[in-house]
Amino acid sequence: MQNGPAVRRRKLGAELRELRTGAGLTSGEAARLVGWHQSKVSRIETGASGVKSADVRLLLDAYGVTDRQQRELLLVLAGSDDVGGRHHWWHAYRGVLPPAYRDFISLESQASEMRTLETSVVPGLLQTPEYARAVTGAAVGRSHDGPDGTGGPDGTVGPDAPDDAEERLDALVKVRLARQDVLRSDPPLVLSAVLDEAVLRREVGGPEVMARQLQRLLEAARLPQVRLQVLPFSAGAHIGITGPFVIFSFPSTSDLDVVVLDHLTSSLYLERKEDLRAYSEAFNTLQIHALSPEDSLDYIAGIGGA
Structure with missing residues (x-):
């Protein structure tokens, strides 16, 4: 049993790992595509660390994810208050x-x-x-x-x-x-x-x-x-x-x-x-x-x- 942020990190990491695998990339190859060290990709995928919305967008672009709804959901899991170019109403x-x-x-x-x-x-x-x-x-x-x-x-x-x-x-x-x-x-x-x-x-x-x-x-x-x-x-x-x-x-x-x-x-x-x-x-x-x-x-x- 976990709190909300921990669950979101783990779910986001698992989904990103599946998308990377589906794109036929190793974690090292994905890291090189976005200009990171391989350990950063691993920490994100295991939920060991949080991830910025901008970094999620980089990974989704690298994995060829274009489905708007899927992208928005993963950005929400990353804790983004600005999905699809708009602030969520609760931001106020x-x-x-x-x-x-x-x-x-x-x-x-x-x-x-x-x-x-x-x-x-x-x-x-x-x-x-x-x-x-x-x-x-x-x-x-x-x-x-x-x-x-x-x-x-x-x-x-x-x-x-x-x-x-x-x-x-x-x-x-x-x-x-x-x-x-x-x-x-x-x-x-x-x-x-x-x-x-x-x-x-x-x-x-x-x-x-x-x-x-x-x-x-x-x-x-x-x-x-x-x-x-x-x-x-x-x-x-x-x-x-x-x-x-x-x-x-x-x-x-x-x-x-x-x-x-x-x-x-x-x-x-x-x-x-x-x-x-x-x-x-x-x-x-x-x-x-x-x-x-x-x-x-x-x-x-x-x-x-x-």
């Missing part, structure tokens, strides 16, 4: 966002699919402004708050964060809502979410806020890129009872897929194939035991009184 919030949360957002912005189990709160990508404010406000006083308000890096603020708590809260809510643009991008992120019934029953922000949030879930569930399922209390104990998780999948290669787990003081990233397989199988099992998407709509509507 660097003062309030810790590196771990920026890592999460950068992965989310480039993923083609996101599978998530939520046991406490509505996924951040489906939250209404009022609900997002209530969740973030409840956690902003803590040292950490996960991407969807359940633990992890979201609520941790950077060294240049505003001193005023209300201003900091406003910024974090704006970030959470801006993240939702991935569902409207072209192509959009495909979101599959399994929600424990507790998510629907927990009255966040009061009855009116919760009623609007449940209505938002009904609207989102009808989008072709969103698959929403409810795991009712009647399902009893289930494989996800130990806590929520997120699985990110990417369009270029499954080797870049990653599982994100939130804890009270950190977020952990799992990249081993056996971990990915275990969590993918767990998610599939949860979907089987959850209500169908159609029945889930009726269930949500019943709770919300719609």
